[in-house]
Amino acid sequence: MGIVLGPNRYGKAESRVVRIVRDTARHEIRDLNVSTALHGDFAAAHTDGDQSQVLPTDTQKNTAFAYAKKHGVASPEDYAIALGGRLLEATPAARGASVKVEEYAWDRIEVDGRGHDHSFVRRGGEVRLARVDVERDRTEVRAGLEDLVVLKSTGSEFKDFLHDEYTTLPDADDRILATALRAEWTYARVDGIDWNATYADVRAIMLATFATTHSRALQETLYAMGRAVLEAHGDIQAIAFRAPNKHHFLVDLEPFGLDNAGEVFIAADRPYGLIEATVVREGEPS
Numbered sequence: 001m002g003i004v005l006g007p008n009r010y011g012k013a014e015s016r017v018v019r020i021v022r023d024t025a026r027h028e029i030r031d032l033n034v035s036t037a038l039h040g041d042f043a044a045a046h047t048d049g050d051q052s053q054v055l056p057t058d059t060q061k062n063t064a065f066a067y068a069k070k071h072g073v074a075s076p077e078d079y080a081i082a083l084g085g086r087l088l089e090a091t092p093a094a095r096g097a098s099v100k101v102e103e104y105a106w107d108r109i110e111v112d113g114r115g116h117d118h119s120f121v122r123r124g125g126e127v128r129l130a131r132v133d134v135e136r137d138r139t140e141v142r143a144g145l146e147d148l149v150v151l152k153s154t155g156s157e158f159k160d161f162l163h164d165e166y167t168t169l170p171d172a173d174d175r176i177l178a179t180a181l182r183a184e185w186t187y188a189r190v191d192g193i194d195w196n197a198t199y200a201d202v203r204a205i206m207l208a209t210f211a212t213t214h215s216r217a218l219q220e221t222l223y224a225m226g227r228a229v230l231e232a233h234g235d236i237q238a239i240a241f242r243a244p245n246k247h248h249f250l251v252d253l254e255p256f257g258l259d260n261a262g263e264v265f266i267a268a269d270r271p272y273g274l275i276e277a278t279v280v281r282e283g284e285p286s
């Protein structure tokens with residue numbers, strides 16, 4: 001019995017395409033996870049090592065980013081139709097192109113009852129935390145949250161840092177700042193505290209401070225958030241942050257004749273900067 005090639009397809013999975021529309025001060029964000037696959041007559045690539053009809057998966061990825069700029073992302077469907085059409089057109093051996101788009105939803109951060117122009121919070125996924133230690137002579141309550149994913153599409157820079165012979169990072173005047181925040185605060189006492197109201201207010205303060213603080217580093221943003229919380233809540237003794245810097249790298253679209261003025265980014269998942277800081281009242285043990 002002979003052995004033959006069965007069904008096959010190939011493509012680039014999970015390109016993390018972030019498209020910012022910034023024609024006005026009120027930015028829009030589309031945050032996508034894009035997978036493409038081509039199927040058709042690609043037998044020779046499998047049986048003879050012949051790549052002449054193979055549009056590289058790298059090219060498919062480039063096209064996904066280029067189309068986020070060139071065609072735009074009015075909707076995942078509209079973008080996917082355009083991208084699939086282009087891939088099919090570029091690949092004579094393909095019978096079809098499949099495009100799968102997952103979209104992560106972002107809401108504007110509310111500041112004084114109004115959605116902020118360029119600061120966003122990802123919908124869903126966030127977890128509220130409470131940790132209580134009851135001892136014979138005292139009870140300690142810590143509260144917080146995890147996976148509060150926030151992003152600002154402008155108002156963030158990182159420059160004038162220390163350089164050595166291994167430093168390659170260029171100065172950034174205008175970058176995306178994003179993190180999946182974990183914050184945990186310690187109460188100074190347990191009596192007479194409205195836990196739900198305090199939780200909601202601390203969360204709102206952290207979000208508003210993230211939105212309105214011009215950031216020279218994630219470190220500065222965390223400190224500003226912690227200060228604002230401690231200033232507003234005398235019952236909170238300290239707050240500890242853990243903030244992975246979710247890097248968004250500007251995609252070079254110049255080879256495709258497209259400019260990219262902070263509009264199309266690749267969202268990297270790892271490695272990530274990890275910034276941890278505690279903000280405490282002077283004189284308190286941290």
Ligand SMILES: O=c1[nH]c(=O)c2[nH]c(=O)[nH]c2[nH]1
Pocket residue numbers: 158169216217218219245273
């Ligand atoms: O906000 C930042 N803080 C850093 O310490 C750092 N380091 C880095 O490479 N990028 C950044 N960004």
